[in-house]
Amino acid sequence: MDKQEKTIHEIRKFNRFYTVSMGFLDSNYLDTQYSVVETRILFEIQKNERCIQNDIVKEMHIDKSYLSRIIKGFCKNDLVRKEKSGEDKRATFVTLTEKGAAETERLIELTNQQIKEKISGLSAEECDRLCSALDTVISILGRDE
Amino acid sequence: MDKQEKTIHEIRKFNRFYTVSMGFLDSNYLDTQYSVVETRILFEIQKNERCIQNDIVKEMHIDKSYLSRIIKGFCKNDLVRKEKSGEDKRATFVTLTEKGAAETERLIELTNQQIKEKISGLSAEECDRLCSALDTVISILGRDE
DNA sequence: TTCATATAGTGGATTTTGTCAACTATTTCT
């Protein structure tokens, strides 16, 4: 087994570990009422304030009609507000309402809590080693992004 | 920001990076005809030869009726064979057919290929650092599993 | 200008995916 094969093997092993460990496979986000997709959309809106729907479509590779409906639902539940763009009248800005922002914060807090549980037993030294290992992975695999 | 918060922050950053980088969000597995769930089921059957359906249900946390139907479909497409257990007549062993085994190999080869592309530009030294970083993460986060 | 083409978003129809509850056939527990 050469070095490349060994690396492939290692990444596969890591993927198995990490998907299970981080619960990426569960389709409902941490027992909340939101699906993983909905959660990611909320995060996305929070991150890029005043993004238009199509930005999210591109970023997340989801169908535009699918997103349109989810956003519609968010509006109905007063999580999000739509606003027609002035420059381009086709585009719609999407922003979090106060309630939406609070809800998004709550979701973030829940992931933080989940992560906290995983790292609760770690010493300061282990935290350091973990952080730098993660950084190493990002810096090596994320070279050209 | 204390050490724990810093670690949480780092893990969140890594998760964002990794889900995108590894394409965990795409619901169809690498443009194949199989869904991510179906692919994982095939991998599972390959890994534990002669497992019973319920093993997969437990391992993957999916509904038994859901699995039952997927397995039924696999049988129809001649990917999988069911066999009644002798000891426990309720249980059904599930094994890959020749075609199923070949198909599973093909799927594995596809992920390998995908990984290969990501690491193609790396030097031997970087491969080493990557592997040991991944091992570090597993050893620290996977303590009690 | 005007016509073709592209883009942003919406809504109808449909398919795929996943869940829930009821049921059969065993097995295990007491």
Add this chain to the structure above:
DNA sequence: AGAAATAGTTGACAAAATCCACTATATGAA
């Protein structure tokens, strides 16, 4: 033996996701 638990199946349904056609703008070229 009888009650409770387990493995799997099926029907009915709900949720998630896709496909297609459509409107309304915007862009680019003749």
